[in-house]
Amino acid sequence: MKNNNRLLYLLIFILFVWCLILSSQNNARRQEISQSVVNQYEVDGFSTDLTAVVDEVRAGVVSISADNNLLSGFVYKQEGDSVYILSAYHGVANVNSITVRFGSSYSVPGELIGHDIYLDLAVIRVNTPYIIEPLKTGDSIMLKRGEFLIAMGTPSSLDFQGSVELCMVSASGIQIENSILVEDERYNYFLSVIEVGNLLPSGYSGSPLINMNGDVVGMITMSTQGTSTLALTINEMKMAADQLMDGQQIERKILGMKGTFLKDMYNYERTNLNIGIEVIDGFYVERIRENGLAYQAGIRTGDVITKINGEDIIDLNSYLREIYSDSAELNIEYIRNSQTEMVSLVND
Numbered sequence: 001m002k003n004n005n006r007l008l009y010l011l012i013f014i015l016f017v018w019c020l021i022l023s024s025q026n027n028a029r030r031q032e033i034s035q036s037v038v039n040q041y042e043v044d045g046f047s048t049d050l051t052a053v054v055d056e057v058r059a060g061v062v063s064i065s066a067d068n069n070l071l072s073g074f075v076y077k078q079e080g081d082s083v084y085i086l087s088a089y090h091g092v093a094n095v096n097s098i099t100v101r102f103g104s105s106y107s108v109p110g111e112l113i114g115h116d117i118y119l120d121l122a123v124i125r126v127n128t129p130y131i132i133e134p135l136k137t138g139d140s141i142m143l144k145r146g147e148f149l150i151a152m153g154t155p156s157s158l159d160f161q162g163s164v165e166l167c168m169v170s171a172s173g174i175q176i177e178n179s180i181l182v183e184d185e186r187y188n189y190f191l192s193v194i195e196v197g198n199l200l201p202s203g204y205s206g207s208p209l210i211n212m213n214g215d216v217v218g219m220i221t222m223s224t225q226g227t228s229t230l231a232l233t234i235n236e237m238k239m240a241a242d243q244l245m246d247g248q249q250i251e252r253k254i255l256g257m258k259g260t261f262l263k264d265m266y267n268y269e270r271t272n273l274n275i276g277i278e279v280i281d282g283f284y285v286e287r288i289r290e291n292g293l294a295y296q297a298g299i300r301t302g303d304v305i306t307k308i309n310g311e312d313i314i315d316l317n318s319y320l321r322e323i324y325s326d327s328a329e330l331n332i333e334y335i336r337n338s339q340t341e342m343v344s345l346v347n348d
Helices: 002-044 046-060 234-245 267-272 293-297 316-323
Strands: 061-066 069-079 082-088 098-102 106-109 111-116 121-127 148-153 163-182 185-196 208-210 215-223 229-233 257-261 283-288 304-308 329-336 339-346
Touching: 046 061, 046 069, 046 148, 046 208, 061 082, 061 148, 069 121, 069 148, 069 215, 082 215, 082 234, 098 121, 106 121, 111 234, 121 234, 148 215, 163 229, 163 257, 185 215, 215 234, 229 234, 234 316, 283 293, 293 339, 304 316
Parallel strands: none
Antiparallel strands: 061 069, 061 098, 069 082, 082 121, 098 106, 111 121, 148 163, 148 208, 163 185, 185 229, 208 215, 215 229, 257 283, 283 304, 304 329, 329 339
C-alpha cells in the first residue's frame, strides 16, 4: 500500500512539474506574439503611413527664393510647359526676382501672375519641359479636430528643403478678424482658417498642409500669438487661384460677417439661440462689421442666412461659391425672430 502511495505522489509531482513547464512555454509564446504585433505595428502602421504620404507629395513641394525672402509653395496645376505654383503673397510682393527650386538641384525663374491680398495668396508660373505632378487637393470642411496633417517646406535655408512637420488640427473652419493695409487704407475683414498646434518657422509660409490621404487641405500663411500656426483653406484658395490663372480679378464680396454654420452646432446651442427646429441649414451671424456690405444691407447679429441668390447655404463651400460668383448683386434670404426676410446688396 505504501508503495502505491509513493507512486501516486510521484505521478502528481511529475504532473505538477510538467504543468509548470507548459505554463512557462505558453507565457514565452504569448510574449513573442505580443512583441511581434508591436513590431509589426511599428513597421507597417503609423510610421509607414506617414513616410508613404511624404514620398508621394515631395516632388510637388518647392522652395521659393524672392530677393532675400525664402518661402515654400506647391504645384497646383500644369498646362503644357506652364507649371502653376501656389504660395504666400507676402513673401513675393514687390520683389525683383523669383526663383523656384524643385528637388535639390533644379531651379527655374518664376513669374508672379496673380495674387489675392486678402487671402495672402500668390500664383506663380514657371516654364519647364518636364512633367511635374500637381498635388491632389482635398476638402478642408472635412477636417476634424485632432486629425494629423503634414506640413512640408523649407524652414530656414535651402539646405533644409523638403523638411517635414507633423501637425495636429487644433481647430478647423474658424474665422479670425484679419487686417491689411492697401494703398494707405486699412481693411478689416473675417477670414476662415485652419489652426494647427505647431508654431512653424517663417520659411514654412506657403507650405501645403497635407492629410493622410496625400491631399492638400490648406496652406500655411501666418502664426498667432506665438503659440500656433494658421493656414488658408484649400476650398477658398482654389476658387481664388482658378480666377487668377484665368487672368480675372477676384470678385469676392467682403460681407464683413463672422458666424457658424448650423450643421456645426450642437442641438443645445441652437435651442439656446432660439433657432427653430424647422431651420435645418444656414449661417448664424455672430459678429458683423458696421462698415461691411452685410450690415449696410440690414443684416444684424443673430440673423440666420439660409439662401444667397436662391442657393441653400449649408457649409463653407456653398457660402464661398456665392461670395466668389460673378454676380454683381447678392440676394440674401435670412431668418430673424422666426420671420423670413430678404435683402439685396451690391458690391460697389
